Amino acid sequence: MHTELGSQIKKVLVIGLGQLGLPVAKYVKERGFETFGYDINTLKMEEAENNYGIKRIERFDDIDVFILCVSTHDPNDEYTPFVDGLFSLAQKISREAKNGSLVSIESTIPKGTSKKIFELLNHRLHVAHAPHRWYALEEDEHGVNQVRVIGGVSDCCLKIALQFYDSGNESLDSNDNITNDSHESCRRNSLEIPMHPVSEIEIAELTKIIENADRYMQIAFSEDLYLYCQANNVNFGELRDALNTKWNVNILEPRDGVGGHCLPKDTKMFLQSSKSIKSKILMAALEVDEDYRRFREMRGYRLVPSAINSHK
Numbered sequence: 001m002h003t004e005l006g007s008q009i010k011k012v013l014v015i016g017l018g019q020l021g022l023p024v025a026k027y028v029k030e031r032g033f034e035t036f037g038y039d040i041n042t043l044k045m046e047e048a049e050n051n052y053g054i055k056r057i058e059r060f061d062d063i064d065v066f067i068l069c070v071s072t073h074d075p076n077d078e079y080t081p082f083v084d085g086l087f088s089l090a091q092k093i094s095r096e097a098k099n100g101s102l103v104s105i106e107s108t109i110p111k112g113t114s115k116k117i118f119e120l121l122n123h124r125l126h127v128a129h130a131p132h133r134w135y136a137l138e139e140d141e142h143g144v145n146q147v148r149v150i151g152g153v154s155d156c157c158l159k160i161a162l163q164f165y166d167s168g169n170e171s172l173d174s175n176d177n178i179t180n181d182s183h184e185s186c187r188r189n190s191l192e193i194p195m196h197p198v199s200e201i202e203i204a205e206l207t208k209i210i211e212n213a214d215r216y217m218q219i220a221f222s223e224d225l226y227l228y229c230q231a232n233n234v235n236f237g238e239l240r241d242a243l244n245t246k247w248n249v250n251i252l253e254p255r256d257g258v259g260g261h262c263l264p265k266d267t268k269m270f271l272q273s274s275k276s277i278k279s280k281i282l283m284a285a286l287e288v289d290e291d292y293r294r295f296r297e298m299r300g301y302r303l304v305p306s307a308i309n310s311h312k
């Protein structure tokens, strides 16, 4: 496969125009690319088309870059990982896309998924994974263009993807495969998002799910402390304030428990990523969250909608 695509990228298709995909499509369009959208939900497609000028497309023949932002949870259980939708999309791309285009997976996925998608594409397209850190409640600060990790199935996949996302990245060797002229035109053809490249695509897959597992654990520890305080007649708020006066301590508020569906789903993705060894501390964190929720329920607390309580 060639690595000259970077300077020639014109048409970008964002697949999945939900909470994450719509801001991504808007950002790509603002950067000057001809931006298309595709979503199985016609309302989402209409919203993107009518309100933001994202062009509707049904066939994928002429696309240079595919950005996949579809959901990765079971439609019947939002806490359970599910990538079948992503795989059926890969089959459609495989049937219709031209050789050498870039497929960038921005959805959160289990370890090993990117290489399976590369197989489904019959090795004809470049595959990269650039997981998101986008946060709905602080879009200005933690939106589409914050620093992100990126990996490629092979070196040329990573190189093409870096040219698209971050043409100024130091890992791009200007003497390798692209001329200075095409380097300049790459810069104009870039999303200019600061990227942190990694050598194996599995590292990129793991960073996203471990980031969220880490957050899960921090919340679970605050739930654990809260339950301890309840059982031992200690004022949790006062204890937390006192603890957090130390420079390297940051005890969170337990609020309504681990909120949103992403933290539980992604923590499960991480736990399922190893057959031989499972993180004991995370298994315990899942149990603590259940205990905490049961405690809240017994006390008659109402559950707050998950997005409000998503703890980032």
Ligand SMILES: NC(=O)c1ccc[n+]([C@@H]2O[C@H](COP(=O)([O-])OP(=O)(O)OC[C@H]3O[C@@H](n4cnc5c(N)ncnc54)[C@H](O)[C@@H]3O)[C@@H](O)[C@H]2O)c1
Pocket: 015, 016, 017, 018, 019, 020, 021, 038, 039, 040, 041, 044, 069, 070, 071, 072, 073, 085, 086, 088, 089, 106, 107, 108, 109, 132, 133, 134, 135, 136, 262
């Ligand atoms: N929303 C966030 O804050 C956030 C942050 C980081 C990562 N993520 C990850 O991004 C991915 C998308 O999350 P989201 O919150 O935007 O989900 P969402 O449910 O809001 O949107 C997903 C969209 O994908 C569409 N879709 C599903 N299957 C499809 C298919 N086969 N073809 C075309 N369209 C399809 C759905 O109709 C929906 O509009 C998930 O993997 C999630 O874990 C989300």
